[in-house]
Amino acid sequence: MTDLTKPKILLGITGGIAAYKSAVLARLLIKAGCEVRVMMTAAACEFITPLTLQALTGNEVHTQLLDAEAEKGMGHIELAKWADVVVIAPASANTVGKLATGLADNLPTTVCVATDAPILIIPAMNQQMWANAIVQDNLNKLQRFGYHLIHPDSGEQACGDVGAGRLPEPEVLCETILAFVARQRLPQSLTGKTVVITAGATLEPIDPVRFLSNHSTGKMGYALAAACRDAGADVVLVSGKRVALQAPKGMHRIDVGTADEMLSVCLDVCRTADVFIATAAVADYKMASIAAHKIKKTDGVDGMTLELIKNPDVLATIAKSYPDVLTVGFAAETQDTENYAKGKLIAKNLDMIAVNDVSDTSIGFGSDDNAMMVFFADKYQKDAQKLPKAPKSTIARQLVDCIALISKSN
Secondary structure (H helix, E strand, C coil), X not given: CCCCCCCEEEEEECCCCCHHHHHHHHHHHHXXXXXXXXXXXXXXXXXXXXXXHHHHXXXXXXXXXXXXXXXXXXXXXXXXXXXXXXXXXXXXXXXXXXXXXXXXXXXXXXXXXXXXXXEEEEECCCHHHHHCHXXXXXXXXXXXCCCEECCCEEEECCCCCEEEEECCCHHHHHHHHHHHHHHHHCCCCCXXXXXXXXXXXXXXXXXXXXXXXXXXXXXXXXXXXXXXXXXXXXXXXXXXXXXXXXXXXXXXXXXXXXXXXXXXXXXXHHHHCCXXXXXXXXXXXXXXXXXXXXXXXXXXXXXXXXXXXXXXXXXXXXXXXXXXXXXXXXXXXXXXXXXXXXXHHHHCCCCEEEEEECCCHHXXXXXXXXEEEEEECHHHCCXXXXXXXXXXXXXXXXXXXXXXXXXXXX
């Protein structure tokens, strides 16, 4: 896959009670912008009807190996050529065994043999079947042959057993499949790189009840973490602990509270980092002394004064402590944005900085869109880049392109 048109997902459903989840998965993939076609084994049709999948996808569901309606009666070849990615979910032990030995006696197995598209196998079966040595050997064979495996979840199963073998929930599968598709379609410009990203707001306790913080939701940082992952990087996400977002799949999330905690974690994980991206909104100040008990209102006193002291500068400290790490800063400003950003770029000795104007509520904290100006250190001899308003996921991919561009010469 080389273009960014709608990904074509061919979903193969085999016989198992988890087949009902595949209906939800198909719908989620369509909502995410994919084109989905479905093929089913005869056993799968015993658990969920083709009519259900046809209604959900808006496409004919294929159940026959030799389709007289398809071009020259070779429906399996047409499907094999159409797909960008083949996903077998659920993949039964029977189907796994057939694929591992090259058997092609139904539509899904024949398409898998006939296609040159990447194939994702997502097994689902009883925990004892999953643990069977033959099943595990078959899965190992498939991976050696170039198939990609998503491991099942553990938990209570339909038969009452508890253990590994459950098909992951459709929402989790959808995100995992989309990340896989992105890696197939996007340049792997950060392959071999370890990227540490901070995201969200820190919080500074006033007393056991109250704290100082800001409006950052972490959306931009989490989108950038996903974009770095999709570009091939190993990602460590250092997140404010009150960020309500789920961390993108395939990365390590470390939750922190205060600026001091964030700095301590970043100093540790950056020992092996290639790139450090500071999107977190770190509190500039903290309490000089945190009250041991809740501060009470005092009768007759209308005001209260808090003594604040400066927090450590996480980004500047990392840039100074690890001069070989490519450092990227973010600035959320309300006025004179470009001059403030350029000043931070030089003062903190950064490689790159991205700035947005949060006074524009359409691209401010909590919004789904963003617009940024990107500035580079003089040593790169690159002009500033304007990233027009777009969804944060799009801005994140553009920022990854900028980072990859300078990382080659860093």
